[in-house]
Amino acid sequence: MSETTPPRYDVIAIGNAVVDVIASCEEELIDELQLNRGGMTLIDEARAAELYEAMPPARELSGGSAANTLAGLASLGLQCAFIGQVADDQLGTVFRHDMRATGIDFDTPAREGEPATGRVLIFVTPDGERTMNTFLGAGQYLPAAALDEELIASGAILYLEGYLWDPEEPRRAMRRAIEVARGAGRKIAFTASESFVIDRHGDDFRAMIEDGVIDILFVNESELATLTGEADFEAGLALVAGKVPVLVATRSEKGAVAIAHGERAEVAAVPVIKVIDTTGAGDQFAAGFLSGYVKSEPLTRCLKRGAIAASECIAHYGPRPEADMIALMAERL
Amino acid sequence: MSETTPPRYDVIAIGNAVVDVIASCEEELIDELQLNRGGMTLIDEARAAELYEAMPPARELSGGSAANTLAGLASLGLQCAFIGQVADDQLGTVFRHDMRATGIDFDTPAREGEPATGRVLIFVTPDGERTMNTFLGAGQYLPAAALDEELIASGAILYLEGYLWDPEEPRRAMRRAIEVARGAGRKIAFTASESFVIDRHGDDFRAMIEDGVIDILFVNESELATLTGEADFEAGLALVAGKVPVLVATRSEKGAVAIAHGERAEVAAVPVIKVIDTTGAGDQFAAGFLSGYVKSEPLTRCLKRGAIAASECIAHYGPRPEADMIALMAERL
Numbered sequence: 001m002s003e004t005t006p007p008r009y010d011v012i013a014i015g016n017a018v019v020d021v022i023a024s025c026e027e028e029l030i031d032e033l034q035l036n037r038g039g040m041t042l043i044d045e046a047r048a049a050e051l052y053e054a055m056p057p058a059r060e061l062s063g064g065s066a067a068n069t070l071a072g073l074a075s076l077g078l079q080c081a082f083i084g085q086v087a088d089d090q091l092g093t094v095f096r097h098d099m100r101a102t103g104i105d106f107d108t109p110a111r112e113g114e115p116a117t118g119r120v121l122i123f124v125t126p127d128g129e130r131t132m133n134t135f136l137g138a139g140q141y142l143p144a145a146a147l148d149e150e151l152i153a154s155g156a157i158l159y160l161e162g163y164l165w166d167p168e169e170p171r172r173a174m175r176r177a178i179e180v181a182r183g184a185g186r187k188i189a190f191t192a193s194e195s196f197v198i199d200r201h202g203d204d205f206r207a208m209i210e211d212g213v214i215d216i217l218f219v220n221e222s223e224l225a226t227l228t229g230e231a232d233f234e235a236g237l238a239l240v241a242g243k244v245p246v247l248v249a250t251r252s253e254k255g256a257v258a259i260a261h262g263e264r265a266e267v268a269a270v271p272v273i274k275v276i277d278t279t280g281a282g283d284q285f286a287a288g289f290l291s292g293y294v295k296s297e298p299l300t301r302c303l304k305r306g307a308i309a310a311s312e313c314i315a316h317y318g319p320r321p322e323a324d325m326i327a328l329m330a331e332r333l
Numbered sequence: 334m335s336e337t338t339p340p341r342y343d344v345i346a347i348g349n350a351v352v353d354v355i356a357s358c359e360e361e362l363i364d365e366l367q368l369n370r371g372g373m374t375l376i377d378e379a380r381a382a383e384l385y386e387a388m389p390p391a392r393e394l395s396g397g398s399a400a401n402t403l404a405g406l407a408s409l410g411l412q413c414a415f416i417g418q419v420a421d422d423q424l425g426t427v428f429r430h431d432m433r434a435t436g437i438d439f440d441t442p443a444r445e446g447e448p449a450t451g452r453v454l455i456f457v458t459p460d461g462e463r464t465m466n467t468f469l470g471a472g473q474y475l476p477a478a479a480l481d482e483e484l485i486a487s488g489a490i491l492y493l494e495g496y497l498w499d500p501e502e503p504r505r506a507m508r509r510a511i512e513v514a515r516g517a518g519r520k521i522a523f524t525a526s527e528s529f530v531i532d533r534h535g536d537d538f539r540a541m542i543e544d545g546v547i548d549i550l551f552v553n554e555s556e557l558a559t560l561t562g563e564a565d566f567e568a569g570l571a572l573v574a575g576k577v578p579v580l581v582a583t584r585s586e587k588g589a590v591a592i593a594h595g596e597r598a599e600v601a602a603v604p605v606i607k608v609i610d611t612t613g614a615g616d617q618f619a620a621g622f623l624s625g626y627v628k629s630e631p632l633t634r635c636l637k638r639g640a641i642a643a644s645e646c647i648a649h650y651g652p653r654p655e656a657d658m659i660a661l662m663a664e665r666l
Contacts, residue, residue, distance in 0.1 A: 023434075024655070057404070057431040059651060060393035071390070090423040090449070098390040101356075116423070318392060322357070 005154075007186065009105075010078040010294050012155030014147075014174055015066025016164055017084035017108075017139045018118035019091045020279060022130075022317055023058040025123045030131055035123060040132040040194045042166065043121075048135040051121050060091075061318040062098035063120055064139075065193055066161035068280045071320040072287025072309055074103045076329065078294065081105040081151055083177075084164075087138035091117035102320070108146050111138040128275030128314060140167035144176045152177050153184035156294060157216070159286075162193030165201050178213060189216035191286055192223040202227060209243050216246040216293070218286050224249055246293070248306070250285050256306060258289070258299050267303035270311035270332070280319020284309040291329075301333065308332045338487075340519065342438075343411040343627050345488030347507055348399025349497055350417035350441075350472045351451035352424045353612060355463075355650055356391040358456045363464055368456060373465040373527045375499065376454075381468040384454050393424075394651035395431035396453055397472075398526055399494035401613045404653040405620025405642055407436045409662065411627065414438040414484055416510075417497075420471035424450035435653070441479050444471040461608030461647060473500035477509045485510050486517035489627065490549070492619075495526030498534050511546060522549035524619055525556040535560060542576045549579040549626070551619050557582055579626070581639070583618050589639060591622070591632050600636035603644035603665070613652020617642040624662075634666065641665045 030037050033054055043051065062071075070080045082099055086092030088110040095117060099106040118137030122130050142164070152158060158181035164170045178188055190208070192198055198205060205227060208214050217240065221233055230236040233251070241247050241259040250256040255268040288309030292302035312323050363370050366387055376384065395404075403413045415432055419425030421443040428450060432439040451470030455463050475497070485491060491514035497503045511521055523541070525531055531538060538560060541547050550573065554566055563569040566584070574580050574592040583589040588601040621642030625635035645656050 052430060055430070055434060057395065057434045057653065058427075060427065062390065094391075094393065097385060097388070101388060101390045320390065 007154055007156035008079070009081050009155040011070065011073055011157045011159050011290060012081045012083065012152055013066035013070045013159040013161070014083045014164065014170070014177055015161035016064040016118060016136060017067065017086045017092070017095050018064045018120050018134065018137070019095055020061050020063035020120045020122050020319060021052070021055070021058045022061065022122045022124060022277065022279065023056040025056050025125065027125055029054070030123060030125060035131045035133065037131050038129050039196070040134055040163070043133045043135050045115060045135055048119065048121060048133070051133055055121060055123070059317060060094065061320065062095045063280070063319045065163055065191060065283050066159055067099060068283035068319040069159060069191075069287045069290070070104050071099070071102045072284045072325070073291055075321045075325040076287065076291040077326055078291060081155065083108050083147060083151070085139045085142040085146060086110050086117040087115065088112050089116050091119060092138070107148070108142070111141060122279055124277045124279070124317070128278050130277060130279040132279070136167060139164070140170065142170040142173050144169075144173040147173055147177055147180070149180045152180045153186070155181070155186060157187045157189050157290065159189045160191070162191055162197045165204065166197055182213070187215040188213060189218070189290065190214045191218040191282070192227065195222050195226040198223055198226040209240065212243070214244050216248070217244045218248045218250070218282070220250045220252070220282060248286070248289055250282055250306075256285065256303055258303050260299050263299055265299040265303055267300065267307050270307045272311050272315045275314050277317045278314050280313045281310045283319060284313040284321065304333060305329060340487055340489035341412070342414050342488035344403065344406055344490045344492050344623060345414045345416065345485055346399035346403050346492040346494070347416045347497065347503070347510055348494035349397040349451060349469060350400065350419045350425070350428050351397045351453050351467065351470070352428055353394050353396035353453045353455055353652060354385070354388070354391045355394065355455045355457060355610065355612065356389040358389055358458060360458050362387070363456060363458060368464045368466065370464050371462050372529070373467055373496070376466045376468050378448060378468055381452065381454060381466070384466055388454060388456070392650060393427065394653065395428045396613070396652045397494075398496055398524060398616050399492055400432065401616035401652040402492060402524075402620045402623070403437050404432070404435045405617045405658070406624055408654045408658040409620065409624040410659055411624060414488065416441050416480060416484070418472045418475040418479060419443050419450040420448065421445050422449050424452060425471070440481070441475070444474060455612055457610045457612070457650070461611050463610060463612040465612070469500060472497070473503065475503040475506050477502070477506040480506055480510055480513070482513045485513045486519070488514070488519060490520045490522050490623065492522045493524070495524055495530045498537065499530055515546070520548040521546060522551070522623065523547045524551040524615070525560065528555050528559040531556055531559040542573065545576070547577050549581070550577045551581045551583070551615070553583045553585070553615060581619070581622055583615055583639075589618065589636055591636050593632050596632055598632040598636055600633065600640050603640045605644050605648045608647050610650045611647050613646045614643045616652060617646040617654065637666060638662060
């Protein structure tokens with residue numbers, strides 16, 4: 001690894017720039033609309049219009065997996081910058097505002113013309129589970145040319161969102177960003193995002209893991225299974241653990257496991273009085289974990305931070321922290 | 334009064350068509366931005382941009398005083414239609430969606446071009462008090478020509494929002510709507526909305542009261558004082574009570590009073606565990622009250638409905654009901 005200059009940012013992320021449209025609904029509506037319950041489905045603009053038509057009254061909050069993680073990190077006091085593409089429209093303005101108001105630098109220019117800023121239609125059932133339907137909008141055309149390479153080289157960690165590996169242009173942009181970050185001696189964190197992404201791009205991910213490109217990998221239980229082809233959780237862990245320096249596997253209410261440089265740690269989920277909306281829980285787990293990791297805290301403590309951040313998130317609508325997270329961590333850790 | 338055909342709608346409202354942009358903030362920000370704490374201030378687009386820039390991350394929910402009241406009424410099973418003007422833009426689409434998804438008919442065409450759909454920048458302090466800054470946008474140009482007069486004649490009650498009395502075109506439209514509704518033998522309900530509106534248009538309101546145009550008047554304590562020039566609450570009530578068939582005066586945590594056809598009733602506020610956001614509390618009080626009034630329920634019960642609806646509203650962010658209101662009323666009444 002080459003001699004590096006001290007990083008200006010703790011984390012720089014590339015991800016979807018979308019606004020979440022969140023409605024509570026009854027179980028029946030999920031069936032009626034033939035939604036992929038608990039999952040994330042990519043939809044086109046026509047299907048987005050159709051689902052919105054059928055959706056109960058909603059609230060809009062800025063979302064996007066990696067963007068949510070950055071919002072969590074920024075609320076924990078870390079220096080962050082975001083790279084992603086909105087359109088030049090009202091939802092784009094909302095997304096940019098919310099990022100900047102959280103203290104995150106976000107200067108990727110808005111894209112002119114159609115399509116609009118991406119949005120995720122989220123149906124939340126009474127158990128708090130979210131079912132996401134994503135129209136990626138302008139974000140799916142994020143070009144490598146939109147990358148600020150100097151910015152990427154200036155972050156200790158480059159955090160990448162698997163969801164955005166699916167469309168071609170952002171995938172190319174992320175590959176270029178990885179080169180830049182590694183060239184500058186930075187670490188690469190990657191969140192697998194969703195099993196369907198691994199179904200489609202698992203070979204890319206497995207190759208990156210084998211090649212030692214990924215320093216920190218976030219997966220959930222089903223993503224780990226899809227990635228490894230191994231249904232047994234422990235067997236899946238064993239297949240990946242030696243190949244990434246830090247592996248974090250979340251298991252919803254069963255807690256989470258991390259294996260880093262041969263050391264293993266586990267944490268239970270932090271109980272909440274009532275699960276309102278699980279949107280963003282995984283993103284905030286990653287934020288909590290990384291907030292400890294960047295300070296070289298013990299692995300168990302990093303996991304604990306993740307579990308606390310996730311528990312705050314699922315107790316309200318929306319994927320980003322609403323509490324004073326620094327105070328919450330001080331109280332709960 | 335002329336022979337009337339049975340109304341097709343319980344309530345038809347004319348009001349602002351705006352999206353609320355709601356952020357939590359510390360007390361200091363209210364001072365720093367020189368906001369009118371607890372009140373509603375009309376702002377232009379430049380000031381809206383300036384305040385948004387300074388605003389913490391926010392959530393967007395459809396708002397507008399009369400529109401919120403209709404949402405409350407619709408969630409209580411009443412047939413409602415809304416008249417108001419959005420622009421042909423994303424926030425306009427959001428507003429229209431949320432109205433229709435609540436079961437409210439809303440067919441006023443969107444206005445092409447600038448200005449954009451109105452929005453209200455709402456700063457919520459830790460005590461749950463909301464400070465509103467309203468850019469009326471397209472709504473302030475609602476022309477009398479946009480009224481569907483047949484629709485107006487088909488509602489048992491025409492509900493008008495004082496806020497919208499301020500801009501000239503909607504004021505003219507509302508005057509015309511009053512003529513149409515009265516010509517069809519319908520009732521006029523009016524909410525004073527805010528003291529500053531009465532400061533500017535009190536002569537209009539007092540004339541309408543004197544002329545017997547208003548059948549149901551909603552005021553809060555300070556609006557009553559501004560309207561009557563009488564600081565003492567009871568003295569203020571006495572000045573208006575004889576001139577409107579139904580007078581409803583809300584007093585926040587001190588409850589509410591109604592005087593109808595000489596009968597007086599009072600209700601205490603319904604306590605909530607934690608006040609999160611008072612946005613829409615008055616609107617939902619009006620909805621609860623009217624939901625009983627249209628069924629000719631006893632005055633005390635109408636007030637109780639109002640207090641229950643308001644208590645549901647202040648326990649969450651956003652100005653419209655989130656609970657199953659029919660179930661809540663069944664449980665609490």
